[in-house]
Amino acid sequence: MKMALLSSSSGIAVATIKYYLREGLLPAGERHGPNQALYGPEHLRRLRVIRGLLDVGGLSIAAAHRVIDAIDSDLGLAHTFEIAQRTVSAEIEPDSVSPASVTRVDELLSGWHVSPDNPGRLAAARVLTTFDDLGQPDLSGWVPGYAAAALAVAEADLDEIDARDDRESKTEMVVIGTVLGDALFAALRRAAQEHVSVQRYSPPSP
Amino acid sequence: MKMALLSSSSGIAVATIKYYLREGLLPAGERHGPNQALYGPEHLRRLRVIRGLLDVGGLSIAAAHRVIDAIDSDLGLAHTFEIAQRTVSAEIEPDSVSPASVTRVDELLSGWHVSPDNPGRLAAARVLTTFDDLGQPDLSGWVPGYAAAALAVAEADLDEIDARDDRESKTEMVVIGTVLGDALFAALRRAAQEHVSVQRYSPPSP
DNA sequence: GTTATCGGATAGTGCAACTGTCTATACCCG
DNA sequence: CGGGTATAGACAGTTGCACTATCCGATAAC
Incomplete structure (x- = not known):
């Protein structure tokens, strides 16, 4: 899945996900070119873990x-x-x-x-x-x-x-x-x- | 007691105590002129309550x-x-x-x-x-x-x-x-x- | 082919909790 | 009684955190 879908299905803004990537909280997606990357269900799950740890x-x-x-x-x-x-x-x-x-x-x-x-x-x-x-x-x-x-x-x-x-x-x-x-x-x-x-x-x- | 003593006996910086006064967390001292005020043991105790609530x-x-x-x-x-x-x-x-x-x-x-x-x-x-x-x-x-x-x-x-x-x-x-x-x-x-x-x-x- | 979206870099925002500076007094010690 | 220090109050500045926005060149989608 691409960034937009990852964002919409997690409810987390794209900019915030990029921030988590920068901080190393979220592993990078699978690269397919200089400006393309794909994310899997494990990224979605990881985002849920992150929000749980932060919010709850x-x-x-x-x-x-x-x-x-x-x-x-x-x-x-x-x-x-x-x-x-x-x-x-x-x-x-x-x-x-x-x-x-x-x-x-x-x-x-x-x-x-x-x-x-x-x-x-x-x-x-x-x-x-x-x-x-x-x-x-x-x-x-x-x-x-x-x-x-x-x-x-x-x-x-x-x-x-x-x-x-x-x-x-x-x-x-x-x-x-x-x-x-x-x-x-x-x-x-x-x-x-x-x-x-x-x-x-x-x-x-x- | 004066501000300096209140600060030293509570371990909280004068500027921070003034900030708590501004915020209304700590009641004002007993006024004795335009730039004089005295604080009692209740102020010291209140500061301890504040630090307990904040830190602990x-x-x-x-x-x-x-x-x-x-x-x-x-x-x-x-x-x-x-x-x-x-x-x-x-x-x-x-x-x-x-x-x-x-x-x-x-x-x-x-x-x-x-x-x-x-x-x-x-x-x-x-x-x-x-x-x-x-x-x-x-x-x-x-x-x-x-x-x-x-x-x-x-x-x-x-x-x-x-x-x-x-x-x-x-x-x-x-x-x-x-x-x-x-x-x-x-x-x-x-x-x-x-x-x-x-x-x-x-x-x-x- | 044009429009949207992408990753990446960088800068900016908003908030909370102080912290520092300034001014006009007042106290305090010698 | 005079000079250094302390004080209240106002206000601006700082720090740290968690984002958020903007820009760029490249790519994807239609």
Whole structure:
């Protein structure tokens, strides 16, 4: 298919597709002359992946580039996982995190096998530091529930990856699932908050 | 305290604080002349809230403004909740969501009391639509786990809000918890993923 | 053969979040 | 009490990102 069709069937402007080509997000089409190239269904699909990562996952172009590279290259699953995790996690300056918060996170995660440079470990500590800075009272009734839920979700994530049969599909689920899973959970949390709130404070007539 | 001290004790540049004042994110100091004003501890605290919302919660200035206004005004808790939820949820164009995905979300949430315009409902459907567009296989083994976890987290959220005694503290937890809770869960998910992954594929010698 | 479209290069746009400069004051230390 | 520093407020400038527009020479479609 040609550029015009690729554009119309993806809903993305020609200029934008050319931009993605320049940035290396989208592989070049099959060349047939100095100003001719053909694109296949894999380009269309790739464009959908890109839009999903950008619009739903909220990634930047650079971040999307990194995770797409991770899908394309055949590193091991563990390595792919790490790239996906690091890409979706914002870089955290160590001095924005109090050592006490890190300790609290480590206690919370005691029993878990988590390496010291897991991006989530510092990110969680950063959140707790922010609560501390705001003088929030004891959150020990709140945070453990999050950890338990995160564990359940991680089990579901790994189950889903296990359920894929070929390596390529596993890799893709690792990356897409890591990125879109955050969005999915956040969305369901909103719904659940309304449900629980109604349940508790204005229960439907029994 | 004066501007210089407010800046140094918050770690935020004077020019940036002035910018927040202009934008109405930070209330003006107590005036003592045409070029003098004094700031109190509440300004310092407010700056910490702002940085938390921006850096940890990833909100824009405009979004931070909305939720801060929600904290300041004394709307009911339910209304505050709604503002917080809508602010952290990106606006979704309805035609980026397939009706089938909405139906699937509604089935997933059957038994929950969720209004049709809950921001999470559409956002969840958007994520499912993206998976559909990528031709992902059946996700019925994956998504329900997310819903269950989201319910558990929402219970923890409401428990924590209930545990606060005064209205002001409840309101603040509604807003800050909604915004930072997403970040906290995402971080703990990263840690849990590593834990479960290690547990399954390279268990420590027993 | 003429009109439309193509790939590629380059420049420009719009927005968000600051950052820097300027001016007329006011404070503060010696 | 005087000179250096700080201040509020106005406004322009900067940076980075994600596009978007324009142009060119070549090719395709009718």
